[in-house]
Amino acid sequence: MQVESLRELLIAEIRDIYDAEEQIVDELPGIIEKVRSPQLKSALQMHLEETRGQILRLEQVFEKLGEDVEGEKCAGMKGILKEGADAIDDTDEGDVRDAVIIASCQKVEHYEIASYGCVRTWASQLGLNDVAQLLQVTLEEEGNADKKLSQIAESAVNIQAKKVA
């Protein structure tokens, strides 16, 4: 589809991130099963629940925009998840694998932070303040999830991984 206006661009990017969130909900349970650190496991479980809420929030966004609830294949997230799955497969259960999982999940978060930041700004520029507000809430959740992963990485998980090396 040829994108000719900021509104069309906003809708296209919302469809992309909606599909990305659905991919995450599909893949995250399998990743969580492979985690050893209880702290990491519970952080990811919490974020899985949060992600389900983010999908509902995007459905509200579609509704406010008067658009059908429909994703558009997000090739970026597919690639990030595939690369993460391959890297996880290259490790055995333990601290090193947990470090790989943190890295993969942070790559996911950073993609989402970039996307939500853009759509939030475009919604504001279009005067769609209620849409911008919904997207801002998710943007903050993604930011917090990313920070939490950094904290876990800086504590036990990576220190122990270093010892194994």
Ligand SMILES: [Fe+2]
């Ligand atoms: Fe998300």
